[in-house]
Amino acid sequence: MSQKIKHVLTVACLIPYVLFAFYLTSDLSWGEQVISDPVKEYGILGSIVLYVIRCMLLLPLMMSACNLFGISYFNSHPKKPVLRSSLMFGPFLCFRVVTRGTYPELVKQNVQRNIETCFKLGLANFVFEVATDRHVGMKKSSQVREIVVPDKYRTKNGTLYKARALQYCLEEEVNILSDNDWIIHLDEETLVTENCLIGIINFINDGQYEFGQGVITYANEEIVNWITTMADFIRVALDYGLQRFSLGFLHRPLFSWKGSFNVSNAGAERHVTFDFGKEGSIAEDCYFAMMAWKEGYKFGWVEGEMWEKSTFTVLDYIKQRKRWYQGINLVLRSKRIPTQLKGGIGLLMLCWTMMPITPMFCVILIHYPLPNSVLFAFLFSLMAGTMLFLFFFGMLKSYPLRGRKLIGLFFVLVLLFIPQITAVLETIPVIWSIFSAQKDFHVVSKEMKSSRGIHIV
Template sequence: MLPLDQKGSAKPGSNHKRFVPLRRQYRRVRIRMDGRLLHCLMVSLLLIIIAVSIFQASGMIGAITAPPAEVLSSYKTSSLFILYLLRLMTLMPLPLTLFNFAGIVSFNTFPRKPKLRGSTLFGPFICFRVVTKGLFPKLVRNNVTKNLEVCSQLGFDNFVFEVVTDEAVQLPKLPRVRELIVPNEYRSSKGTLYKARALNYCLEEGINYLNDNDWIVHLDEETLLTESSLVGIINFINEGKHDFGQGVITYADGEIVNWLTTLSDVVRVGMDYGMLRFCLKFLHKPVFSWKGSFIVSNAGVERKITYDFGPDGSIAEDCFFAMSAWRDGHTFGFVEGDMHEKSTFSLVDYIKQRKRWVQGILLVLFSRVLPWRCKMGLSVMILSWLTLPFTVPNIILVVLFPLPMPAIVNALCGFIGGTVVFLFIFGAIKSFSLRNMGRCQYILLCLAPILVAPLAMIMESISVIWAIFGHQNHVFDVVNKECNSTAKDLESADPVETV
């Protein structure tokens, strides 16, 4: 028996190490292993879903390399050509799928909550910049207040929240809050429009007040900071390895206005952990672009690149900026932690949002100022998007018009389909919290995206058709972002502590 004193420690004269109860040892091991174990389980789930999907694809389409003549003779030549072309179009997203697969498998999908490395007292100066048209002032005020509370709770005070707006939003008079109204008469040298115009106005001489060593974190109106994302941002900046960074955004925190759009958006969370993380953390390049929020940017570098891209770079200004930074040789990194946003409140807004993305990325793709070496990933992504209206009907055509296909095509189609299904499930797992709901409800919500996925693909297809055949390619659609709960006046809420 170990010679222990009354506190359970080894006696001073003893050679024995301090005794640690078995229960405490188990707890420490469990904490260390939980993330790795869950990651192994997720990878196993991914492989199982892919295997089942490949098996189903082979069973439905056929796995013989030489199609029997009696089957092919039942179709007209033109019909046969169209059917085979539609089947082969399903392989278009293969590069995206490979990057998503690599991101999920290569990096821990359940990383530990980031811990602050260093003191907040001597951290970098950060400007949290929100650009708005001023249509939802109460939403902006409420979210600025919530984000100030996050900074205050962490003890971080070397920052400013800057709201750049076309119309006044009446922000609270606080030391670290700045409201910047873009004059109606302001015109950039290249005639930049919309959000890019406002972002470029902040960088103009006489308006910009940031030093080259300061940092900017770009947020949307509805974006909410979390402690983990703030810690991740500070750690990313202190490392000093990259000029730009981005992290994960989830869409199911807080009040859910529309369940269909929220469940449709969970795949974006899976893609953040997949191809976005792989591109930024391993390749350090925005191969398939990035999001327009949760952008961590060095102020000096951003001022050199500017947002003055002209009308063609004004619809998807975030994508154009990323490609410009890549062209100029800057590197990108992945920021730990996650931020929260809300999905669109209606199916129409969901379609409008995707339509703008398609039109904006198409304009970026055909821009002459960006080299093609920086647009190869964009070309694959946009081709996958444009062929979506032709590949979605394959879900029914495969059953109604069976065709013998080579085994490799079956396997690749199964791999793509299985990975997409997993991204929906995994995105739901990361979006919803088991602590905030019952186990049964949590399981149902994690499986529900499988049923919603066909609707999401149909809406994406409609947005593509609208983007292609719509005559207005330089229109920036603004979707509703203010629900009843966020529409309450800031004055009715508890006052925030001055930070």
């Protein structure tokens, strides 16, 4: 079956999800009670409140449309990337890993594995830089450079945590890269693949954009926590939808970007810097993207995928999201970022913040129905169906099901419940954030011993 046919069939799967969503949400549009005059029934103020609630339920519509466009416009089953130029005269690549040094064996194991992947492809012009708060004991070689960030190091603006380490790497006395070199940012648990390396090289050689990003999947090799892994199906779908639309079509980080699988021109990164102060220290990736956009840099899409694993525990999942929520909120409130650039992340935060009260809004509209609206029924069903479809799509891209019929059936059944579970897991950080301040930079557990060695997240 060709990639185009797979793509068409995948997008066609959206239709039953929209119909299913229409059935589930029919009471919001076609309630049993027929109300022809809401002003007479509820009064002017009551009618206004109910119509405002109905409109607020459609706030995620733009994000659903962007996701749908990204998945349908671009081939959702692309062919394996092929090198379009020789590796002999390729760019110099610096794979930069930032760690606190808490998991030295994990870092050493993953760096070595990533180096082997680079060699397997035929890369030679690269280095892995490990920026760490503590010495991790990296084996010295021409492909590895360990950078220990001194305790006494302070940036001009008092930047903290990961952004502080990233800024240290850009200092004149530390940096070894020219402005024409390229930096690929990885988390300490990130694994590169041959496909993503090919995508990175092609992206750089195209010479159109200073920054780029690709897909990260979370269900590769051994799965440590099934709940968090399936909850992360939506992240994979958002990469193919929302991010590919904003970076691959608009060439702007409209909805921010992730902190790993970032491809950056070294000169452009040094110009933007990571010295954002405290307000840019929690969600440094989001802040950096907004500042780069402000400076006029263009963003592109990188083919291929990198591998990570979801958090080991539900609590770590919640704490991770809490940090993201509070960090992006700081970015949104920053006076250094122009208001006109905050529309995407503002909508993102508004939809996220509304999650705890959305069920209450639905209950209100069911018990206090408004006149039937074909437009509302269509838009709401399309929006809800798209969100349900994204979990299915994320599953397809995360976990190949060929030859695994029982696993496939299991996933299909579980997908009936995972969206609800994920909604709860995404709602808790919002409530927690409202009643508590972000006091530190929470790092999720990434190592656990077993009879087979180290699990990687």
